[in-house]
Amino acid sequence: MEHNSSNFIRNIIKEDIESGKHKEIITRFPPEPNGYLHIGHAKSIVINFGLADEFNGKTNLRFDDTNPSKEDQEYVDSIKEDVQWLGFEWDSMLYASNYFDEMYKRAILLIKKEKAYVDDLTAEQIREFRGSLTEPGKESPYRNRSIEENLDLFERMKNGEFENGSKVLRAKIDMSSPNLNLRDPVIYRVSHAEHHNTGDKWCIYPMYDFAHPLEDAIEGITHSICTTEFEDHRPLYDWVVAECEMENVPRQYEFGRLNITNTVMSKRKLKQLVDEGYVDGWDDPRMPTVSGLRRRGYTPEAIREFVKETGVSKNSGTVESAMLEHFVREDLKLKALRTMGILRPLKVVITNYPEGQVEMLDAENNPENPEMGTRQIPFSREIYIEQDDFMENPPKKYFRLFPGNEVRLKHAYFIKCEEFIKDEEGNVVELHCTYDPETKSGTGFTGRKVKGTIHWVDASQAVPAEFRLYEPLIKDEELEAAEQSGEETTFLDHVNPNSLQIVQGFVEPNMKDVKAHDKFQFFRHGYFNVDPKNSTPEKPVFNLIVSLKSSFKL
């Protein structure tokens, strides 16, 4: 689809290619394997892989596994699955840990150039010595150790002679820099931890600020694209590449993170929702994780188009969730079979229809996509309709069923409401209607018109089904109101109690054979996905992906 407007990173790449700075571009998607991917990562994926595709370049999938205490193989597997599901293929799959030997050598080079030193200060002391946003830092008393002593100490760090936290390797830059990242950043720490890839080979691990530029340079990455919070790390990134005398000089470019209304995106908050049981797991359909969106029924195409249309800039804005929803409807419109499902059933007896008679009616599978063909659906004396489609005392402009009113049953006949039956509590539990055989769909009947068309399911062959209806987990308005009222509150206090609503209804008989992830449009409701975990042939479970739009207001 060609609706991309330009963005600053694409413009830079275009210039770099036109000027001959690069013949081929190489980007990378560098997740840390310590959690599940969410739609914010999807944006990074689309940008990195998308730009490389566009300019015939390459993209590496590189796991930034420099902190073994947090990382795990489980996450690398899920990340690979998510990237592929989103529709992208990496050129090489790599690990930062592949370069630990090379990084170690470059650290020694820094020591030899008197650009790095081993520091014995504790973590707390280092923090104190760093100064503050407005005050310069102080130099560590260990800052001017000899090259020989530093070399010896660093080797012994590597050999495991020191405990976690007892020593670090620091870059020697400038303790009075206004950029805190340049105040002698730690580049190696001691960690006696089992690494998912290198096992117990290493007792020291490089820090992100040292490792990342080296990884990019080693792989020949031309454009290292990340989010804006890394902007003040760029001088350090460039320092590392230069001082480590790397042959390739990658450039870092930063774009603004994706935020979506009524959605929490931070890994920490998502983890809280999972750990504290507010949701079913990382793939709960209410979660903005890639696995959650997949289970909900969002398609890769919709996610990609959404990301492209929101654009790439350095602003930190918040996109309305309506925009994401728009792109799912757009994608599913021609793909999803249109069928009838009753979420909240109300029985209707068609009193003048012969008892025991069943007729088969033709129904188009998707009027906007005739290639999807037609199907046959049964019709008989008893059907279910939606409770909402009957009102005893309707307001003006209510086009559905009420005493004496006639409507069209989709694909079938006109029916007229003759009487309604209530239970002891006053709830309407059954309708008696009459039908007009003249008005059968497809016969071209033009004798009279009705204002409303409602959907229905034949009661004798209806398949019981579960529908899971979703609302946002967090509503921004409520959260903001609470925050502004000054009360002490966290987002967890405002998890929407209606975020999941489960109802039991019926679907057409031919829905018996649905498979996981089949997607349908239930007429007048919305798009639904067959839940891959809980759906069974006896009792299909449908997740609401997104409702149809509606201009009807009661």
Added chain:
RNA sequence: UGGGCUAUAGCCAAGCGGUAAGGCAACGGAUUUUGAUUCCGUCAUUCGAAGGUUCGAGUCCUUCUAGCCCAGCCA
């Protein structure tokens, strides 16, 4: 209050000295066997504010204002 970054409609976003693209939302109207879809139309005399340069400024200069990020041995 040190440094970095950002500011174009309700939201996202193009724009690169020549007179404000596009998408979402909203609102009219037509078509409709989904109150959907589709179609057609409306929606920034003005670009955070104020000055200045220029024949001409969203684009250049100055000052101001607001918002975001940074003091992990996380990434």
